[in-house]
Structures are given as structure tokens and as C-alpha cells.
Amino acid sequence: MVKGANVGLTALSEDIGSVMVSLGWSSATGEGDADVSVLLLDGDGKVRSDIDFCFYNNPVAGDGSVQLLGKTPTADGSEGRITFDLDAVPQEVDKVVVAASRYGSSRFGELDDLRLTLADSAGEGLVRFTVQDVDEVSALIFGELYRRAGEWKFRAVGQGYASGLAGLATDYGVDIDDDAEREEPASEAEGHAPDAPEQPAAPGPPGEQPAAPAGVPAQSRGADPADTSPPPTAPEPPAEPEVPGSAPVPKRARRPRTAKKKVTLPRAAKKSLADNDTWRTARLFPVSALKSDRDRETRATSVVLSVMAQVPEFGRRLTAGFGAPAGRMETYTEVSLPHGESPRRPDGIIRVERAGKLWTALVETKTNGNALKPDQVQAYMDIAARRGYEAVITLSNDVALDGSPLVDVRIDGRRKHKVALWHLSWAEVVHQAQMLIRHEGVGNAAHAWLLQELLHYLQHENSGCHGFQNMGAAWVPVRRGIDDETLCPGDNRALEVIENWERLVRQVCLRLGGELGQKVLPVQRTRRGVDPRARRTALADHLCEQGRLNAEIRIEGTPGVLAITADLRTGKLRTSIEVPAPDGAYPLSRAKRLIRWLSEAPADLHIETLVDGEGAGPRGTLERLRPEPADLVPKDGARMTGFRLSLFKGMGNGRGSAETGFIRSVDEAVDRFHAQVVAHLELPGSRRSRTGEPAAD
Numbered sequence: 001m002v003k004g005a006n007v008g009l010t011a012l013s014e015d016i017g018s019v020m021v022s023l024g025w026s027s028a029t030g031e032g033d034a035d036v037s038v039l040l041l042d043g044d045g046k047v048r049s050d051i052d053f054c055f056y057n058n059p060v061a062g063d064g065s066v067q068l069l070g071k072t073p074t075a076d077g078s079e080g081r082i083t084f085d086l087d088a089v090p091q092e093v094d095k096v097v098v099a100a101s102r103y104g105s106s107r108f109g110e111l112d113d114l115r116l117t118l119a120d121s122a123g124e125g126l127v128r129f130t131v132q133d134v135d136e137v138s139a140l141i142f143g144e145l146y147r148r149a150g151e152w153k154f155r156a157v158g159q160g161y162a163s164g165l166a167g168l169a170t171d172y173g174v175d176i177d178d179d180a181e182r183e184e185p186a187s188e189a190e191g192h193a194p195d196a197p198e199q200p201a202a203p204g205p206p207g208e209q210p211a212a213p214a215g216v217p218a219q220s221r222g223a224d225p226a227d228t229s230p231p232p233t234a235p236e237p238p239a240e241p242e243v244p245g246s247a248p249v250p251k252r253a254r255r256p257r258t259a260k261k262k263v264t265l266p267r268a269a270k271k272s273l274a275d276n277d278t279w280r281t282a283r284l285f286p287v288s289a290l291k292s293d294r295d296r297e298t299r300a301t302s303v304v305l306s307v308m309a310q311v312p313e314f315g316r317r318l319t320a321g322f323g324a325p326a327g328r329m330e331t332y333t334e335v336s337l338p339h340g341e342s343p344r345r346p347d348g349i350i351r352v353e354r355a356g357k358l359w360t361a362l363v364e365t366k367t368n369g370n371a372l373k374p375d376q377v378q379a380y381m382d383i384a385a386r387r388g389y390e391a392v393i394t395l396s397n398d399v400a401l402d403g404s405p406l407v408d409v410r411i412d413g414r415r416k417h418k419v420a421l422w423h424l425s426w427a428e429v430v431h432q433a434q435m436l437i438r439h440e441g442v443g444n445a446a447h448a449w450l451l452q453e454l455l456h457y458l459q460h461e462n463s464g465c466h467g468f469q470n471m472g473a474a475w476v477p478v479r480r481g482i483d484d485e486t487l488c489p490g491d492n493r494a495l496e497v498i499e500n501w502e503r504l505v506r507q508v509c510l511r512l513g514g515e516l517g518q519k520v521l522p523v524q525r526t527r528r529g530v531d532p533r534a535r536r537t538a539l540a541d542h543l544c545e546q547g548r549l550n551a552e553i554r555i556e557g558t559p560g561v562l563a564i565t566a567d568l569r570t571g572k573l574r575t576s577i578e579v580p581a582p583d584g585a586y587p588l589s590r591a592k593r594l595i596r597w598l599s600e601a602p603a604d605l606h607i608e609t610l611v612d613g614e615g616a617g618p619r620g621t622l623e624r625l626r627p628e629p630a631d632l633v634p635k636d637g638a639r640m641t642g643f644r645l646s647l648f649k650g651m652g653n654g655r656g657s658a659e660t661g662f663i664r665s666v667d668e669a670v671d672r673f674h675a676q677v678v679a680h681l682e683l684p685g686s687r688r689s690r691t692g693e694p695a696a697d
Contacts, residue, residue: 001127001128001129001156002129002156003129003131003156003157003158004155004156004157005155005156006153006154006155006156007127007153007154008148008151008152008153009086009118009126009151009152009153009154010151010152012120012126012127013120013122013124013126015120015121015122015124015418016086016120016121016152017085017086017087017121017325017357018083018084018085018086018087018120018121018323018324018325018359019083019084019086019118019119019120019121019126020081020082020083020084020118020119020120020123020321020323021081021082021083021084021098021116021117021118021143022079022080022081022082022116022117022118022119023036023079023080023082023098023100023114023115023116023142024074024077024078024079024080024113024114024115024116024117025077025078025079025111025112025113025114025115026074026077026078026111026112026113027077027110027111027112028112032077032106032110032111032112033071033078033102033554033556034080034100034101034102034108034111035055035056035080035100035101035102035103035165036055036068036080036081036082036098036099036100037053037054037055037056037068037099037100037101037165037168037169038053038054038055038061038066038068038082038096038097038098038099039052039053039054039096039097039099039169039172039174040052040054040061040062040066040089040090040093040095040096041093041094041095041096041097041172042092042093042094043092043094045095045172046172046173047172047173047174048092048093050174050175052093052174053169053172053174054066054067054068055068055101055165055169056068060326062088062089062090062093063088063090063326064085064088064316064325064326064327065084065085065086065088065089065090065326066082066083066084066085066089066096067082067083067316067320067326068080068081068082069081069082069083069320069321070519071519071521072521073506073521073522073523073524074402074524077111077112077113077524078521080100081321082098083320083321083323084096084145085325085326085354086145086152087325087354087355087357088325088326088327088354088355094146094147095144095145095146095147096144096145096146097141097144097172098116098141098142098143098144098145099139099140099141099142099165099168100139100140100142101138101139101140101164101165101168102138102139102164106138107135107136107137107138108134108135108137108138108140108160109134109135109136109137113130114130114131114132114134114140114142115128115129115130115131116128116129116131116142116143116156117129118154121323121390121420122323122390122391122418122419122420123323123420123422124418127154129142129143129156129158131158132158134158134160136160136162137160137161137162138161138162138163138164138165139160139161139163139164139165139167139168140158140159140160140161141157141158141159141160141161141168142156142157142158143155143156143157143158144157283453283456283457284450284453285299285303285453285454285456285457287299287457287460287462287463288462290462290463290464293367293368293370293464296367296368296462296463296464296465297347297365297366297367297368297370297464298333298334298347299463300365300367300426300457300458300463300464300465301333301347301348301363301365301395302333302348303454303457303458304395304429304454304458305331305332305333305348305350305363306331307450307451307454308329308331308350309329309330309331310447310450311436311442311444311447311450311451312329313436313442313447314432314433314436314447314451315329315331316329317432317436318424318429318432319350319352319361321422322361322391322393322420322422323359323390323391323420324350324352324359324361324390324391325352325354325357325359326354327352327353327354327355327359328352328353328354329350329351329352330350330351330352330353331348331349331350331351332348332349332351333347333348333349334347334348335348335349337383337387339379339382339383344379344380344383346362346363346364346380346383347363347364347365348362348363348365349361349362349363350363350393359390360387360388360389360390360391361384361389361390361391361392361393361422362380362383362384362389362391362392362393363392363393363394363395364376364377364380364392364393364394364395365394365395365396366394366395366396366397367396367397367426367463367464367465368397368464369397369464369469369470370396371396371398371406372394372396372398372406372407373407374407374408374409377392377394377407377409377421378407378409378410380392381409381410381411381419381421384419385417385418385419388417389419390419390420391419391420391421391422392419392420392421392422393422393423393424394406394407394421394422394423394424395423395424395425395426395429396423396425396426397425397426397427397464397465397466397467397468397469398423398425398468398503399425399427399467399468399503399506399507400423400425401499401502401503401506401532402532403531403532403533403536404499404532404533404536406423407421409421425467425468425507425510426458426465426466426467427466427467427468427507427510427511428510429458429465430455430458430459430465430467430510430511430514431510431511431513431514432514433451433454433455433458433514434455434514434515435513435514435517436451437451437452437455438514438515438517439517440517466657467507467510467511468500468503468504468507468663469656469657469663470500470655470656470657470663471497471500471501471504471655471656471662471663472496472497472500472655473496474492474493474494474496474497475497475500475655475662476655477493478491478493478494478497478543478568479568479653481493481544482543482544482547482568482569483568483569487543487544488544489540489541489544489545490541490544491540491544494540494541494543494544495536495537495540497540497543497549498536498539498540498543498549499536501549501551501566502522502536502551504663504666505522505551505553505564506522508553508564508666508667508670509521509522509553511667512553512555512670512671512674516555518555518556518557519555519556520553520554520555520556521553521554522551522552522553522554523552523553523554523561525552543568547567547568547569548565548566548567548568548569549564549565549566549568550563550564550565550566551563551564551565552564553670555674555678558577558678558681559577559579559580559681559682560577560578560579560580560681561577561578562575562576562577562670562673562674562678563575563576563577563578564666564669564670566651566662566666567651568651571650571651571653572648572649572650572651573648573649573650573651573665573666573669574646574647574648574649575646575647575649575669575670575672575673576644576645576646576647576673577644577645577673577677577678577681578610578642578643578644578645579642579643579645579681580641580642581594581610581640581641581642581643582594582597582682587633587634587640588629588630588633590640591609591629591630591632591633591640592629594607594629594632594643595622595625595626595629597680597681597682598622598645598677598680599680600676600680601622601645601676601677601680602622602647602672602676602677603621603622603623604621604622604623604647604648605621605622605645605646605647605676605677606619606620606621606622606645606646606647606648607619607620607621607622607625607632607643607644607645607646608643608644608646609632609633609634609640609643610640610641610642610643610644611634611638611639611640611641612638612639612641613638615638617632617634617638617640618631618632618633618634618635620632645677647669647672647673647676647677649665649668649669649672650665651665652664652665652666
């Protein structure tokens with residue numbers, strides 16, 4: 001579409017009751033980012049109330065008809081996704097504005113390939129609109145959905161706002177309260193934010209105080225679909241003393257804030273009543289009786305589906321991206337369905353009812369590393385098409401990649417009813433539960449306890465739900481081929497290793513993001529429009545020539561991109577980050593401030609000074625540089641631009657996640673580097689030390 005054009009959605013597809021809108025972008029550095037937002041407008045072009053402003057601090061609006069699903073990586077950047085249940089949009093809403101904004105001083109002109117895509121409930125793309133000429137704007141309206149003669153239409157807009165998200169929202173009638181930003185530092189020093197509710201996350205039975213998970217408070221954009229709590233608000237002013245006989249002073253109305261909300265962790269757990277540490281807490285979902293793959297598969301399916309039905313936030317979180325509406329959910333297991341001469345028994349069925357309409361999906365699960373069977377999934381696709389089901393959802397330890405489906409199925413184009421095939425990894429299920437229970441909060445104590453029991457079950461070594469755990473049959477031959485220099489470009493085994501490496505990196509992002517409560521995404525630096533398989537083929541050829549696997553991940557709230565390099569020739573893992581030089585009038589003061597930031601970092605941390613132009617700057621280990629920060633200052637007068645911080649670790653040999661496995665060694669390397677190095681770095685421009693006092697030169 002071109003700017004200003006419009007189109008009726010019913011002319012493009014019959015499955016528009018639920019649509020998915022994705023706003024995408026890329027950047028040369030892989031670090032550019034934006035936040036999506038939605039405004040629901042009445043006939044006067046204004047929001048009915050502030051609750052119609054859907055953004056990172058209020059990711060659900062319109063009674064669940066609009067939900068932000070967070071960001072996902074693409075081949076050339078990332079995109080924020082929004083699901084719209086058009087059948088459930090309130091009748092008073094005539095128009096839905098779809099926008100995005102950049103935080104702080106960032107501008108959209110720094111991003112490339114700004115685009116909007118719209119897909120129907122079966123996942124089929126219907127609309128694409130590329131936005132151009134937006135250099136100096138920090139908020140941008142991509143498009144709008146609007147009603148015309150009872151039909152939903154889409155218009156490509158492409159209008160920018162220099163005043164940012166607050167200015168855009170104010171123009172549509174939202175009463176923004178950003179004055180409270182000045183009150184945040186005091187609240188942060190106390191370890192909690194005024195706008196974050198108390199969050200239950202209990203391991204004990206319903207009604208008791210939840211236990212606190214391990215971790216530290218983290219900043220969150222709150223862009224997750226299942227957060228149904230009201231939008232965070234500014235703290236209420238102190239109550240005025242009442243004067244006898246006077247009318248009560250009304251409290252100040254709560255208003256949205258565009259400042260990113262902070263996350264408060266639950267209070268510490270109460271002391272255990274057990275006599276000693278050998279006593280085991282009774283569990284709702286026991287794992288000791290699981291003896292076969294069939295037992296694990298049946299138990300895991302029943303556990304997950306039952307919790308989805310009982311905890312609406314969790315069920316909605318897992319199904320919203322598949323086009324399911326926000327409604328009453330029921331789940332079933334081991335249902336027999338007719339199929340030819342012998343009936344089929346899918347592992348589960350999900351049914352969601354909203355406004356008299358029913359959305360249904362078949363579920364096929366695998367545990368313990370077992371692969372999905374193409375003929376089995378094909379049979380369920382055929383059954384779903386005949387019975388009018390909307391989707392088939394596969395759930396296994398594997399991770400799906402763009403352009404590389406886990407199962408190839410045949411779609412009968414003659415069928416009027418389309419069925420979408422979606423995939424979930426067990427690692428993603430764990431991630432979503434962690435985000436709810438540990439970082440965003442669940443309003444009901446019983447729901448919090450159910451989620452805690454679910455997490456305990458899925459993370460138990462006997463459950464079989466451990467996520468991606470095997471680098472594949474090609475791992476050992478490829479390593480040997482690199483060692484003896486017999487691996488040649490074009491070898492399909494190298495492509496298999498590259499695909500599994502990408503799966504591992506995505507799982508690392510899910511795990512780390514769930515633990516931190518922050519957005520963690522892989523960075524992919526490729527030219528716009530490059531086919532995912534062509535990109536992986538080029539990486540496979542590079543692996544054959546260089547013997548190294550490379551990846552980068554972006555962690556929200558950190559000053560740079562975390563790079564991971566696995567050198568298969570030397571057997572070493574390198575984790576590193578490039579950070580700008582701290583503010584300071586002189587190079588020596590900047591070097592000293594960096595050393596102060598790294599006061600708790602390991603002594604074997606390697607530090608390299610980055611300089612303008614060609615050539616390398618000074619380098620050394622933190623142990624040697626602590627007493628002599630001046631050794632980091634370039635001696636030839638070159639301008640200091642930043643520092644590269646690196647840790648090295650031995651690489652596991654095995655293809656799995658055992659004690660000596662490659663997967664475990666990558667997890668441990670990333671965890672150590674983040675906890676001991678990245679977590680202690682200041683963001684660019686910060687003039688405060690970690691104690692809150694001004695940093696001295």
C-alpha cells in the first residue's frame with residue numbers, strides 16, 4: 001500500500017474476526033528499537049477514557065480486544081506485534097490508531113525499513129505498508145483500522161510526531177501524567193516503584209504469602225499480552241487533613257504515564273516449618289512417577305492445558321499470538337476424533353468462547369527431545385479443516401525458525417476453511433510463566449500458586465520439558481571436519497549446525513529474559529529482504545572457513561550488545577560487549593570510572609580500549625589494570641571511543657546439555673558474563689554511581 005490508501009479487510013480475507021498487526025524496523029547496528037501503541041477512538045476522534053490508550057505500561061485495552069504481544073526478532077531487525085479481536089471491539093469505537101514511539105532522544109530516522117504488515121487469523125499476510133521520510137520524529141502513526149458501513153477497513157497513514165508518545169496520546173484526548181517522573185529516583189532507592197503493585201508469586205498453597213524468586217528488580221516495558229492489570233499510575237498525593245463539617249476532598253484521578261514502569265519483586269519467603277532440609281514440599285504436579293516418554297507427554301499436556309484454563313492471564317498469553325480471542329477458555333486432553341477407518345487422539349484441544357463465537361485448536365505435544373511426526377501433524381491439519389477448527393498447535397522442546405519449518409504439511413487449497421499451523425517451545429511456555437509470576441504479577445494468590453507449581457514441574461529434570469537440548473547429529477562430524485580442515489563450504493551438515501545454533505541463541509534469550517524480566521532478543525545483521533535460508537547458508541559457509549559460531553543478543557537496559565563467539569578450533573567461548581567510554585573531561589577520568597564500575601567483576605576480565613580509525617588500543621586484564629587505569633589511555637593521542645569487555649571460557653564437547661555439553665557451557669558463559677560484568681555497567685550519559693551519588697572524576 002501507499003501512504004493515504006485504504007482497503008476493506010473483507011475483500012482480502014474471510015478470516016478477519018481476529019487479525020495480527022506487526023510493526024517492523026531494522027538498523028545498521030542491530031540496536032535500534034521502538035515501542036508499539038494503540039488508541040481506540042470514538043466518533044469524535046478521541047479516546048473514551050485513558051484506558052483506551054494501549055501501550056507498554058497498559059498492554060491490554062478494549063476489554064481484551066486489543067493486546068500487545070511484545071517483540072520478536074526478524075531476519076533483518078525486530079517487530080512489535082499486536083492482536084486485534086475485531087468482533088469484540090466495543091461498538092462505541094469507530095477507529096483504532098496503530099502507532100509506535102522511540103524512547104528518550106531517539107528518532108525514527110535512525111531506523112531502516114519501517115513497515116506495517118497485517119495478517120488474518122490463519123496467519124496469511126493481507127497488507128504491507130512501508131513508511132518513509134520520518135527523520136526527526138519520535139512517534140509515528142503507521143495506520144488505522146476504522147469502521148465504514150459495518151465493515152472494517154485499513155488506511156495507511158505514515159504521520160510523524162516530534163513530541164513523542166506523550167504528544168501523540170494527548171492529541172487524542174489521553175490525560176498523560178509524566179510529572180511523576182521526578183519522583184522516581186527516591187522510590188528506586190527504596191527498591192520499589194510507586195506505580196508497581198504488590199506482586200504475589202507464592203510457592204505455597206492459596207491464601208498464603210508468596211515466596212520471592214531469586215533475582216533483582218528490573219525495568220520492564222510491560223509489552224506482554226497477558227498483563228490484565230490496570231495501567232500503572234502516578235502515586236497519589238498525601239491525603240489532605242479533614243476539616244470538620246467540610247466536604248471530603250476528592251482524590252486525584254489516576255492517569256497514564258509514558259515513563260517506563262519499574263518492577264517490584266515480592267517480599268521474602270516465610271521461614272519453613274520443616275524439621276530439616278531433607279523434607280520435600282508436597283507438589284500439585286508430582287514428577288516421581290514418570291517412567292516413560294508417553295507418561296511425560298500425557299502429564300505435561302494435562303498440566304499445561306489445565307493451568308491455561310484456570311489462569312486466564314497465562315492462557316491468553318500463550319494463545320493470543322495464534323489468533324485466539326480474549327474469552328472463556330476450556331481445555332481437554334485425549335479426545336478421540338474420527339479420521340478415516342481409525343480415529344485419531346490429539347494430545348489436547350483448546351476452545352475459547354467470546355460473544356457467542358467459538359475458537360478451537362488441536363494440540364500435539366512432544367517431550368524429552370522427541371521430534372514431531374509429519375504424518376501425525378498432517379492428519380490433525382486435515383481433521384481441523386473438516387471440523388472447522390482454526391489452528392493446530394504443536395508443542396515440543398524444539399524451537400521454530402523463520403523459513404525452516406519443523407514439519408512440512410500439505411495445505412489443500414480447495415478447502416474454503418483455512419487452518420493455521422503454529423508452534424510453541426517448552427522454553428517459551430516456561431518464559432511466559434516466569435514473566436507473569438516473577439516480574440509482572442498475578443492478581444490472584446491461587447493463580448500465582450498454580451503458576452509456581454507449573455514452573456516447578458516444567459523445570460524438573462524428570463519432566464522432559466527442558467527446551468532445546470541437542471545440537472543434532474551433525475555436531476560431532478562438523479567439529480571433526482573443522483579440526484582436520486576437511487569441512488567444505490556447501491556442506492549441509494554445517495547448515496544444520498547453524499540452524500541449531502540459532503535455536504540455542506533464541507532459547508538463551510527466552511531463559512535470560514524470563515529471569516531478568518526484561519526484553520532479550522537476538523540481533524541479526526543482514527541486508528533487508530534477505531531470505532532466512534540464504535542467510536543461514538552464508539553463515540554455514542563462514543563456519544566452514546573460519547570455524548566460529550557468532551551471535552549477538554540485545555538486553556533491554558544495557559549499554560551495548562552482548563556478543564557470543566564459539567571458536568570450534570580452539571574450544572573457547574568468548575562473551576563480550578562494546579560500551580561507550582564513560583562521560584569525563586579527560587581520557588584518564590573515563591578509564592578510572594570504568595574500573596570503578598567493574599569493582600566486582602572477575603580478575604580475568606579482558607579490557608580493550610576502542611579508538612578512532614584503524615589500529616587497536618591498549619588492552620589487558622582487569623587484575624593488571626585495577627592499580628593502573630592509565631594503561632587504558634592510548635599513548636599515541638588517538639581518541640578513545642569506548643571499551644570492549646570480554647570473558648573466555650572452555651567450550652563443552654558434547655552436543656547436548658549434560659555437564660560437559662556445549663549447550664550448558666553456552667548458558668553458563670552468558671549467565672556469568674551478564675551477572676558479573678553487564679549488570680554493573682552504567683547506561684550512556686549516566687552521571688550517577690550505583691549508590692546514587694554523583695560520580696567523582
